[in-house]
Amino acid sequence: MAIVARGFTGRGRSDPALPPGQYLTQDFPVLSAGPTPRIDTSRWQFTLATETGERQSWTWEQFLALPSEDVTVDLHCVTKWSKLGSHWTGVPLEEFLGELDTSAEYASVSSYGGYTTNLPVEDLLGGQAWIAHRYDGEDLTPEHGGPARLLVPHLYLWKSAKWIRGIQLLIEDEPGFWETAGYHNYGDPWREQRYWGD
Amino acid sequence: MTHTDGNLLAGPLRAILGVDLTTAQGTCDGCGARGPIASALVYGPEPGLVARCPSCENVLLRIVQTADRAWLDLRGLTSIEVALA
Numbered sequence: 001m002a003i004v005a006r007g008f009t010g011r012g013r014s015d016p017a018l019p020p021g022q023y024l025t026q027d028f029p030v031l032s033a034g035p036t037p038r039i040d041t042s043r044w045q046f047t048l049a050t051e052t053g054e055r056q057s058w059t060w061e062q063f064l065a066l067p068s069e070d071v072t073v074d075l076h077c078v079t080k081w082s083k084l085g086s087h088w089t090g091v092p093l094e095e096f097l098g099e100l101d102t103s104a105e106y107a108s109v110s111s112y113g114g115y116t117t118n119l120p121v122e123d124l125l126g127g128q129a130w131i132a133h134r135y136d137g138e139d140l141t142p143e144h145g146g147p148a149r150l151l152v153p154h155l156y157l158w159k160s161a162k163w164i165r166g167i168q169l170l171i172e173d174e175p176g177f178w179e180t181a182g183y184h185n186y187g188d189p190w191r192e193q194r195y196w197g198d
Numbered sequence: 199m200t201h202t203d204g205n206l207l208a209g210p211l212r213a214i215l216g217v218d219l220t221t222a223q224g225t226c227d228g229c230g231a232r233g234p235i236a237s238a239l240v241y242g243p244e245p246g247l248v249a250r251c252p253s254c255e256n257v258l259l260r261i262v263q264t265a266d267r268a269w270l271d272l273r274g275l276t277s278i279e280v281a282l283a
């Protein structure tokens with residue numbers, strides 16, 4: 001295997017797995033914008049709604065019955081920490097969106113507790129996004145978004161909505177909680193899209 | 199993570215607005231409760247400061263700050279009453 005040296009900077013070699021401006025962390029910091037919702041799986045429900053008002057819901061049992069995947073992904077938080085090689089189990093979004101009749105290009109993700117975030121529908125497809133219910137071999141704790149959270153590791157972590165409750169498909173984009181308050185509408189860590197205008 | 203003191207809002211609000219708003223009386227757009235801004239439940243400071251109503255947890259205000267810019271959202275407050283000297 002060839003060893004390729006790249007990412008050489010004035011301060012020394014940067015880790016090629018780290019997007020610009022990020023530093024490596026081993027722990028898993030918890031940031032929150034409100035009280036942590038405690039959602040019993042007996043009353044948990046995930047609802048997908050299309051732009052025409054069609055709705056489909058899954059109970060916890062129905063959700064767990066869907067084929068899930070074990071994935072190892074890198075996480076990049078806009079507050080500049082990155083965590084590499086984290087292990088998750090989740091259901092790929094294709095399982096929910098796959099057979100849907102929709103021409104919507106945008107998705108608004110909503111959470112228990114009132115949080116929202118937005119992203120293009122295509123970023124939810126193609127093996128890039130999961131609804132995760134296990135982290136590091138354990139059930140996902142409420143602090144990290146349990147019982148289930150969105151996982152879209154190719155975007156900054158605020159897009160990976162904790163305590164996911166639903167996804168609304170939209171013809172027109174609808175900026176979410178942080179996206180309406182200065183954070184970038186798309187949030188690609190490799191292009192360092194942290195704030196408006198980045 | 200739990201919330202912190204509402205006085206955490208004082209510095210950022212002063213930096214943006216140039217006045218001390220922590221003693222101002224805010225009215226919650228969610229439940230109508232009225233009280234000093236400093237009594238809000240504050241989460242953050244990262245990725246942003248989020249102040250919530252102590253009665254109903256509605257978001258009263260949000261502040262996102264970078265080295266050279268700040269965003270202030272006051273949507274959750276129907277009014278702010280400020281005492282004039």
Ligand SMILES: [Zn+2]
Pocket residue numbers: 226227228229230231251252253254255256
């Ligand atoms: Zn209130």
